[in-house]
Amino acid sequence: MIEGRPLPEPDEDSRPFWEGCRRGELLMQRCAACRRFRYYPRPMCPRCRSFESDWARMSGRGTVYSWIVAHKPVMPAFAGLVPMVVVLVELEEDPELRLVGNIRGCRNEDVRIGLPVEVLFEDVGEDVVLPLWRPRPD
Ligand code: ZN
Numbered sequence: 384m385i386e387g388r389p390l391p392e393p394d395e396d397s398r399p400f401w402e403g404c405r406r407g408e409l410l411m412q413r414c415a416a417c418r419r420f421r422y423y424p425r426p427m428c429p430r431c432r433s434f435e436s437d438w439a440r441m442s443g444r445g446t447v448y449s450w451i452v453a454h455k456p457v458m459p460a461f462a463g464l465v466p467m468v469v470v471l472v473e474l475e476e477d478p479e480l481r482l483v484g485n486i487r488g489c490r491n492e493d494v495r496i497g498l499p500v501e502v503l504f505e506d507v508g509e510d511v512v513l514p515l516w517r518p519r520p521d
Pocket residue numbers: 414415416417418419428429430431432433
């Protein structure tokens with residue numbers, strides 16, 4: 384646990400996502416009318432304006448769409464972690480589903496666009512589990 388680290392505060396819309404992470408499941412909100420996924424979770428579909436939605440479990444597989452190396456900590460709590468790679472991962476189920484996160488299991492210099500990754504879940508304390516990424520062998 385990182386002292387002083389800001390943690391997600393689930394609300395009515397995002398609670399299923401965070402509960403899924405605690406179970407080791409990556410869930411995405413899906414419009415019950417037009418069936419399109421959306422991320423981040425929100426009450427209304429940006430395409431068809433339906434307020435009806437459900438949740439679908441993702442494979443947890445994706446590719447690195449983009450990445451950066453953070454050399455300066457954005458908050459004092461992260462001072463011991465830099466330089467730190469932050470990746471933007473595109474899920475294989477839908478190229479419009481892109482999640483920001485950290486990556487484990489590889490050196491910073493080995494991260495590249497198109498790197499195949501899979502989700503892993505890290506318990507960061509206070510009943511919060513974050514989705515992170517690691518390279519996958521294919
Ligand atoms: Zn819709």
